[in-house]
Amino acid sequence: MEILNEDMGLVAESASGLLSKSHPITAFRALRDSGVALGYDKAIVGEMAEMGWMGIALPEEVDGADFGFRAAGLIAEEMGKNLTAGPFVSTAVLAATVLRTAGGDALAQWGPRIAGGEAVIALAMDEGVKHRPNRIVTTATKGADGVTLNGRKSFVVDGVDADRLIVAAKSGDSLMLVMVDPQTAGASVTSQVMLDHRNAAVVTLDNATVPAEAILAEGDAARLALGAALNAGRAVLAAEQLGVARAAAEQTFEYLRTRKQFGVLIGMFQSLQHRAADLYCELEQTASLVAEALNALDQGRDDAEALSRAAKAKAARLGRQATEEGVQMHGGIGMTDEMDLGLFMKRDRALTEFLGDAGHHTEWLLRQRGI
Amino acid sequence: MTDLDTFREETRVWLEANCPAEMREPMGEDDICWGGRSFEFSSPAQKQWLDAMASKGWTVPAWPKDCGGAGLSGAEQKVLSEEMKRINARPPLQSFGIWMLGPALLQFGSDEQKRHYLPQIARGEVRWCQGYSEPGAGSDLASLQTKGVDKGDHFEVTGQKIWTSYADKADWIFCLVRTEPDEKKHTGISFLLFDMESEGVTTKPIKLISGASPFCETFFDAVKVPSEQIVGERGQGWTIAKYLLTHEREMIGGSDSAIFAKSDLISDAAQAIGLDDAGRLDDPMMRADLGKFIVDEMAFDAHVAMTRAYMRAGNELGARSAELKYLGTELNKQRQSLRVAAGGADDLVWEGASNDAGQAAKDWLRSKANSIEGGTSEVMLSILSKAILKMPG
Numbered sequence: 201m202e203i204l205n206e207d208m209g210l211v212a213e214s215a216s217g218l219l220s221k222s223h224p225i226t227a228f229r230a231l232r233d234s235g236v237a238l239g240y241d242k243a244i245v246g247e248m249a250e251m252g253w254m255g256i257a258l259p260e261e262v263d264g265a266d267f268g269f270r271a272a273g274l275i276a277e278e279m280g281k282n283l284t285a286g287p288f289v290s291t292a293v294l295a296a297t298v299l300r301t302a303g304g305d306a307l308a309q310w311g312p313r314i315a316g317g318e319a320v321i322a323l324a325m326d327e328g329v330k331h332r333p334n335r336i337v338t339t340a341t342k343g344a345d346g347v348t349l350n351g352r353k354s355f356v357v358d359g360v361d362a363d364r365l366i367v368a369a370k371s372g373d374s375l376m377l378v379m380v381d382p383q384t385a386g387a388s389v390t391s392q393v394m395l396d397h398r399n400a401a402v403v404t405l406d407n408a409t410v411p412a413e414a415i416l417a418e419g420d421a422a423r424l425a426l427g428a429a430l431n432a433g434r435a436v437l438a439a440e441q442l443g444v445a446r447a448a449a450e451q452t453f454e455y456l457r458t459r460k461q462f463g464v465l466i467g468m469f470q471s472l473q474h475r476a477a478d479l480y481c482e483l484e485q486t487a488s489l490v491a492e493a494l495n496a497l498d499q500g501r502d503d504a505e506a507l508s509r510a511a512k513a514k515a516a517r518l519g520r521q522a523t524e525e526g527v528q529m530h531g532g533i534g535m536t537d538e539m540d541l542g543l544f545m546k547r548d549r550a551l552t553e554f555l556g557d558a559g560h561h562t563e564w565l566l567r568q569r570g571i
Numbered sequence: 572m573t574d575l576d577t578f579r580e581e582t583r584v585w586l587e588a589n590c591p592a593e594m595r596e597p598m599g600e601d602d603i604c605w606g607g608r609s610f611e612f613s614s615p616a617q618k619q620w621l622d623a624m625a626s627k628g629w630t631v632p633a634w635p636k637d638c639g640g641a642g643l644s645g646a647e648q649k650v651l652s653e654e655m656k657r658i659n660a661r662p663p664l665q666s667f668g669i670w671m672l673g674p675a676l677l678q679f680g681s682d683e684q685k686r687h688y689l690p691q692i693a694r695g696e697v698r699w700c701q702g703y704s705e706p707g708a709g710s711d712l713a714s715l716q717t718k719g720v721d722k723g724d725h726f727e728v729t730g731q732k733i734w735t736s737y738a739d740k741a742d743w744i745f746c747l748v749r750t751e752p753d754e755k756k757h758t759g760i761s762f763l764l765f766d767m768e769s770e771g772v773t774t775k776p777i778k779l780i781s782g783a784s785p786f787c788e789t790f791f792d793a794v795k796v797p798s799e800q801i802v803g804e805r806g807q808g809w810t811i812a813k814y815l816l817t818h819e820r821e822m823i824g825g826s827d828s829a830i831f832a833k834s835d836l837i838s839d840a841a842q843a844i845g846l847d848d849a850g851r852l853d854d855p856m857m858r859a860d861l862g863k864f865i866v867d868e869m870a871f872d873a874h875v876a877m878t879r880a881y882m883r884a885g886n887e888l889g890a891r892s893a894e895l896k897y898l899g900t901e902l903n904k905q906r907q908s909l910r911v912a913a914g915g916a917d918d919l920v921w922e923g924a925s926n927d928a929g930q931a932a933k934d935w936l937r938s939k940a941n942s943i944e945g946g947t948s949e950v951m952l953s954i955l956s957k958a959i960l961k962m963p964g
Contacts, residue, residue, distance in 0.1 A: 201877050201891075203884050453960050468964035473956035480955060481894045488874035510869040517866075562862035569837045569865065571852040 201484060202491045204274075211271045215278040218251065223284040225540055231285060232397040238361055239399040240285035248286060249317025257296040257432065262311025264296075268498040269432050273439035273490060280443025280551075283543055285398055287320045289436055289554075290358035295321035297432045298366055298377060301425040302417040306379060310364070322362040323429065324353035324380075324403050331355075331556040333368070333430065338405065340369035340376045346412045347371075347378060349387075349405040357554060359401030360391040366416065367405065368426060375422040379414045380405075396543075396550040427505075433555050435493040435508040438515035441551045442483070442490050445515070445522035448544040449479055452526040472529060479525055486511075486518045506568060509561035516558040519548035578647055582654045589623040591616035595659045604664050606695025608742045624663035625694045631669055634677065638685050639693025645883030667736065668692035668699040670822045672745050675815040679762075679803040688764070700767070702732040702746030702789060703812065710950050712747075713756045713809055717791065719748035719763060726750065726763060726801070728771075728794040734944070738774040738787035741767055745815075751806050760808035765796045781936035819945045820896035821888060836906060837861065840913035857912060864905055871902050890958035897951040900941035907931075907938040 204212060223244060231241060248254050256272050258264025272293055279288060296314055299307045313319035325333060338351025349369055359365060365380045365387075382389045386408030389401045417425045453476055456467035466472060493507035523545035527534035534541045552558070593616040604610070604617055612618040624630050627641060632648050634640025643651065673692055676685055691697040708715040717730025728748055738744070743766055751759035767774075771794040776784035803811055840861060845853045852858040878895060882888060888895075911918045911931050918931040942948040956962040 201874075201881050203881060453962075456960075456962060465963040467956075467962040470953070473960075473962050474949065474952040476960055476962065477952040477955040478897075480960060481898050484891075484894055485870045485874035485898055488877040489870040491877065492873035507869065507873075510866045513866045514870050558866075562859075562866055565865050566851070566858060566862045570850075571837055571841050571846065571858060571861065 201488060207267075208270060208274060211267065212274040212278070214251065215253075215275045216281075218247070219278045219282040219284045222247065223282055223286075225283050225543065228283040228285055228397075228543070237391045237393060237399060239393065239397055240287065240358075244284070244286040245291075245320065246317040248288060248292070249315065253288065254292045254317050255296075255311075255315025256292055258300060258311050258315050262307060263315040264311060265315070268494075269293075269435060270491070270494040270498050272432075272436050273494040276436045276440040277443035277446075277490075280440035280445075280547070281447040283444075283447075283540075283547055287322070287358040287362075289433060289440070290322045290362075291320050293436050294323045294429045294433045295364075295366055297429040298323070298416065298425045301428040302377065302421060304416075305413070306416050310379075313363075319363040320358060320361070321364045321366060321379075322356050322359040322401070323368075324356045324359065324365045325368045325426075326355045327351065327353060329354075331553065331560060333426065336368050336370055336375070338367065338369040340367075340371040340378060342371065342412070343409070346409050347376075347415060348407055348409045349378060349380065350407060351405050353403040353405070354400075355553070356389075356401040356403050358399060359389055359403060360399040362389075362401075365389075365403060367403075368422075371418060374419040375426065376418040377416040377422045377425060378410060379416055380408065380410055384408045384410055394550055396547040398550065430555060431505050431508045432497055434512040434561070435490065435497055437551055437555055438486075438490045438493065438508070438511040441515040441519045441548060442486055444544050444548050444551065445486070445519045446483060448522045448526040448541060448548075449476075449483055451540060452476070452522075452529050453480075455530055466529075475525060475529070479521055482518050482521060486514050489514050506565060509556075509564055512556060513558040513561040513565075516552040519552065523548045575646055575650060579650045579654065582651055583657075585627070586654055586658060586660060589620075590655075590658060590660045591620055593617075594620040594661045594663075596661075597659070598661050602661065604662075604695065605666055605698055605737070605740070606664050606668075607666075607698025607740065608696070609740070610695070610698065620661070621663045621695050628693065630664045630695065631673060631689075631693045634673065634689060634693065638677070639690035645885070649883060664695045666692065666695070666698060667701055667741075668697065671701060671815050671819050672699050674818045675745070675762075675811050676802065678814060679807070679811050683799075684764075684802065697742045698737070698740065700735050700738045700741035700744050700789075702735055702738075702744045704734045705731060706733050710947055712812070713760065715747055715749060715760065717746070717748045718752070719750040719761060719796070721750065721798075722795075724798055726761075726796045726798065728763065728765070728791045728796055730791050732789040732791075733777075734786045735774070735789040736786055738767070738789045739776055743767060744772075744789070745802075747808050747812055750808075754806060757809045758806050760812070761805050762802040762808040762811045763796050764800045764802060765794065769794050769796070771795075779936070780939075781933045783933065783937070816946065817888060817890075817892040820892040820951075823896050823900060823941070823945050836910055836913070837865070839910065843913050843915060843917065857909070860909060864902075864909055867902055867905070871898055874898065890954055893946070893951040893954045893958075896945060897942075897948050897955070901948060903941050904938045907935040911935045 252265035253275055255264035256267045259266050291314055299310055310319060327337060341348045349367060362382060365382055367378045367380050369376050369378060380387060386406045388404050392400055392402060394400050456472055456476060459466050490511045493511035496504040496507045526541045530541060533539055593614060602613060604621055628636060629641055631640040632643040632651055636642045669692060673689060676688060703712060705715045705717060719726040719728050743764060746763050747760050748763055749759050750761040771792040773790045774787040777786045777788060778784050841852060847853045914931050921929045
């Protein structure tokens with residue numbers, strides 16, 4: 201429905217072209233079957249950098265493409281459709297936005313490396329089983345030789361083999377963002393393979409001391425940088441989840457058009473037609489909400505946070521509907537590993553938890569409206 | 572300054588000078604200007620505003636100038652609508668003539684018909700109603716049986732329509748009649764226009780569960796309709812009807828649709844139910860429902876905005892109007908249900924001292940028709956599954 205301008209049309213086209221050709225679902229299956237803990241093909245980082253995607257949210261002074269979040273969302277949506285694994289959201293959206301917002305030496309140092317595909321940087325924020333950015337207990341204590349970190353970070357997406365971790369910690373009452381080399385004494389990264397076969401590390405920080413220069417931001421500046429990154433991450437992840445839902449729905453619609461039972465194509469049955477059409481309507485309005493959220497971020501609008509949270513919440517509900525309906529309408533075959541539906545369902549589940557589920561963001565919207 | 576900037580500047584100045592202060596106040600259902608021969612203006616300002624806008628062609632800004640419009644481009648229409656919104660200007664005129672018949676005539680009418688009927692609609696002189704549904708033809712509209720017999724210089728129309736909105740207040744009707752009884756059901760229908768004061772036309776309002784009577788039964792007993800009052804060819808009625816229905820669905824589905832009673836649901840709920848010590852609505856289940864509603868409403872509003880931009884760029888919505896109609900009406904039913912639930916016993920009051928006693932309950936009851944009128948939600952889903960998803964059968 202949305203009319204893309206020429207630039208955005210090219211981004212969507214090139215993303216669709218590259219990903220469906222070089223990184224389709226079959227590639228993801230092969231990666232999964234190989235059992236690599238990293239969960240993505242390292243070569244993809246360079247390929248994405250070459251396309252300008254790794255620097256999509258970075259300014260040109262640090263070799264970024266500065267193409268905005270609408271473009272990032274178009275890429276993420278194609279990654280969702282193709283189940284392409286790669287550190288795009290973690291590094292090119294979350295880490296890049298923290299660095300860009302915080303500015304300073306770290307941006308100059310790490311911006312070009314992110315844009316060039318030479319560094320993967322993961323955001324180490326969550327601590328419990330649910331995303332609660334306001335309940336960080338990991339501590340950062342300033343001392344003579346720098347800042348010392350203590351705590352445990354979970355669900356650090358793309359944290360395995362990352363070049364750096366951006367750790368969110370409490371320094372007294374205020375927030376601090378610290379760039380941590382995972383090789384630092386006292387820091388340990390435990391690899392976990394998740395249900396969607398991507399990696400998410402558990403990071404423990406046991407008196408891990410890094411130099412004072414590693415502090416990216418603290419206090420209000422840290423809150424601002426983290427807030428900007430989370431808003432961008434929410435909207436871009438919503439776009440990826442929309443892509444997952446679209447692909448699951450497309451496969452399901454095609455199945456309804458071709459599968460015969462009782463001597464007829466099952467797409468003849470009105471009970472299935474109506475559910476399929478309802479899913480289609482939800483896909484379309486969610487797509488509009490996601491696009492609106494990404495546009496609001498690019499335009500720096502006041503409603504960007506509310507829209508990005510609403511988009512994340514709506515995409516989670518849509519993704520669940522699309523994947524559950526997909527499996528149910530396929531019947532027994534939908535439960536098999538041979539079909540892609542299970543892969544979509546698993547990716548969808550992980551995307552829902554990543555940066556907060558529908559309930560988390562809906563709660564914020566209710567608070568914003570004063571109830 | 573671009574041409575569009577100039578247009579905005581001029582529009583702003585003109586609206587400022589010509590929109591009466593009263594016409595910038597929030598409006599209720601009774602303040603809608605429907606126009607028509609027997610319409611009673613609620614104030615001199617209402618008439619002044621209508622006449623001023625009609626003189627600019629801005630009651631129907633997209634229509635060609637010789638049809639009573641202003642021939643504005645998509646971008647100019649957007650500017651006009653933004654500038655009107657800026658000063659909270661009320662719509663000067665709302666009518667089925669604007670929403671439905673006009674687009675159909677522009678597409679299918681003869682030049683004479685366009686120049687005759689459209690300016691009357693634009694000036695609010697003639698109020699139209701729609702003769703579609705019949706007692707035996709609801710969702711299965713194409714099975715309609717009202718007869719139009721060719722008598723040489725006129726058609727003789729006999730039969731019954733139902734759910735004719737405001738038939739008792741309308742001046743003219745656009746009506747589907749079966750003129751070709753030997754053709755298949757979709758190809759035997761013609762689209763006729765006639766005066767509701769013609770001999771043989773009677774109307775009878777239907778009282779609804781809300782107590783209001785916006786719909787009528789309409790009876791035709793050998794009504795004479797001059798032959799030149801057919802739109803398009805004989806047997807082309809269904810094609811025109813379908814085209815017109817897509818406009819009706821766009822209209823019903825739109826988020827600022829005239830038929831959706833909007834209210835500040837969230838603050839009303841907070842007021843009625845109260846907050847707990849943590850500042851949350853003191854009703855966790857309703858709060859969760861409201862949360863889901865907030866997200867859905869944001870999604871729908873974004874979708875309406877996106878759809879408008881898509882259409883302004885010159886795209887036809889076609890079957891996708893069913894998607895807006897389905898989403899918009901189901902959302903409004905949800906809105907009204909939450910509103911009366913939040914109002915509790917207060918919103919059970921049907922008659923009382925206050926002016927708006929019973930309004931929420933009436934809006935809630937009214938909303939139940941949203942997913943029936945203009946094609947049921949089930950019909951919308953069937954259309955989408957066939958036209959968009961290409962399901963078999």
